[in-house]
Amino acid sequence: MGGMTVPEIDVTQLPSGAFLLDVRENDEWVAGHAPDATHIPLGELQARVDELPSGPVYVVCRVGGRSAHAAAWLNHIGRDAVNVGGGMQSWETAGKPMVSESGQPPFVA
Template sequence: MALPTLPGTPVTVADLDRDNPGQGIVILDVREQDEWDAGHAPGAVHIPMGELPARVDDLPDGDLLVVCRSGGRSARSVAWLNHSGYDAYNLEGGMKDWQVAGLPLTADGAGPATIL
């Protein structure tokens, strides 16, 4: 997947490679623990939005595709990350659109992966 050249530019699920949506990027999931446990993108990094400033050193190098449930928390996180010097992009529609598009999900909780 090629991200837009301007950090902060929104990305949609239609922009992702259906066979390998996280290829070449870091997917940063800023949802809460229960949301993460229910279902998330395989290989994603989990740092809840409220913990992001304290855990910014935990971020891997590379472009960040930031996701939440529907795109609101991730948009705020992207603004903060871009202001802090990171190349971050918001997934519009969030993990809800990810699930509807049939992109891969994995879960840490019991039962099948789903988006809360």
């Protein structure tokens, strides 16, 4: 992955109606995620890439590392992917909405 620059935006710049792809693990997703996000763990992304729309995909993880790898790979195969800088930690800090699947209040695991 050396030398590949990945387009990145801040969570506050995410366009409305953007396709948000969360590549975190299942336990992280269950604890708290963006309401409209689509969840495909990083390890499953290659097998499930056809589930993504043809337009821009905004990729998020916990702090931005895994999502940068995912976005780099997606761009490498000809997709249009943007990394969400700072990940769900920045999302939570920015006070953006979150939901959980656990029955508990959402948080970033």
